Amino acid sequence: MKGKWIEIKVVTSPSAIEMVSAIFYSLNVKGVVIEDPNDILEKQKTPGWDYVDMKLLEHGEKAAVIKGYFSDEDNVGNIIKYIEEKIDELKNEGFDLGEGRILVNAVYEEDWANSWKKYYKVTKVGQRLVIKPRWEKYVEKEGDIVIELDPGxxxxxxxxxxxxxxxxxxxxxxxxxxxxxxxxxxxxxxxxxxxxxxxxxxxxxxxxxxxxxxxxxxxxxxxxxxxxxxxxxxxxxxxxxxxxxxxxxxxxxxxxxxxxxxxxxxxxxxxxxxxxxxxxxxxxxxxxxxxxxxxxxxxxxxxxxxxxxxxx
Known part of the structure; x- marks a missing residue:
């Protein structure tokens, strides 16, 4: 498999997306992914997509997930400790961070690509734009502006x-x-x-x-x-x-x-x-x-x- 990354996820409330994202951006993060409640619901509809946090909405509560990706060479222990301290500070200041749960996982580029491919399909945007994953088939229509992507x-x-x-x-x-x-x-x-x-x-x-x-x-x-x-x-x-x-x-x-x-x-x-x-x-x-x-x-x-x- 190609490169290994450390994925740190914070399960939080939609209102705290900005604050939690800012915590990640204050670190040497290699990328941040934001999944709001609509993203999570959409993924749960996808056949065969094994979402590790299926319990997020089991009580009918809306949740958001902020994911930060770090190099395998980073000191993950220190990063997690820093995120925990910042989350506690925000909670003590009275902000609603929902569950505020932190999850850590190792992610390989090959696994990342395969997980995306399960639900990343052709999408029409606006009047003319068509976002097409490279591996999907699409019959181009007159006037279409097709963008072919592999997000990696x-x-x-x-x-x-x-x-x-x-x-x-x-x-x-x-x-x-x-x-x-x-x-x-x-x-x-x-x-x-x-x-x-x-x-x-x-x-x-x-x-x-x-x-x-x-x-x-x-x-x-x-x-x-x-x-x-x-x-x-x-x-x-x-x-x-x-x-x-x-x-x-x-x-x-x-x-x-x-x-x-x-x-x-x-x-x-x-x-x-x-x-x-x-x-x-x-x-x-x-x-x-x-x-x-x-x-x-x-x-x-x-x-x-x-x-x-x-x-x-």
Missing amino acids: MAFGTGTHETTILCLELLEKYIKGGEVVYDIGTGSGILSIAAAKLGAEKVIGVDIDEVAVDAARENVEYNKVKNVEIRHGNLTDVLDDKADIIVANIIADIIIKMTSSAKKFLKDGGLFIISGIIQDRKMDVLNELGKNNFEIIEVKEMGEWIGIVAKNL
Whole structure:
């Protein structure tokens, strides 16, 4: 089997998704997966999918699962202790973290890929976009824009509400000829979509080397020559200005990067963001206002928010 990863899961309440995700992001995490109650229910419907936490909803209570992935060489004991301490701090401050249970598991890339394949199917997004796993068959229809993906360990399949929000907003606002930056590119799905929707140049950026490798492979597979994937963060690897910056990340990181994003946007450029849970909507909107962004659109899907803001 290929690489081994340590998966640490926190079973929590939907309202605590942002806070628990932030704990993982404060560590040397290689990737974070967020499963809200709708994701869990959908997986439970899938024949043959052996979900280890089937008890999550047995009492009719909605739960969310936040998964963080770490290198096999990391000190897992210290990481778990740190997460436990942070969860206890939040509980002591009166936050509802639900069960707050921590589960640890070893994950191999081959097993990860096989588990995804059990329920990751062709998905139509917006008016024209079709997200197609490489191993699935699909008869292309007139007008379809097909994106073929193998997420590997890169966290980004196109089926989660936050990704769908970004894809639908890119489809709406890309008119052709734009320069697009995709921050936290993951599997590269948003970069590939932007290119296929008509962007002239796309740069996808991620601090995770695993994501960068997966994104580059997916870009090559989709034959989009005008997409470049770079390893690093926004301020380190970009030096020009874009017409559109898209970021599907959690609210805390979006808030921290808003002032930097403004510097890398042309006047009138668009900041398209998601990964924002309902409870953090106003925090993000307020930060955008402080940085002189005009809110163009706020789009909701399930527990999640997508925002389009114009750089004034």
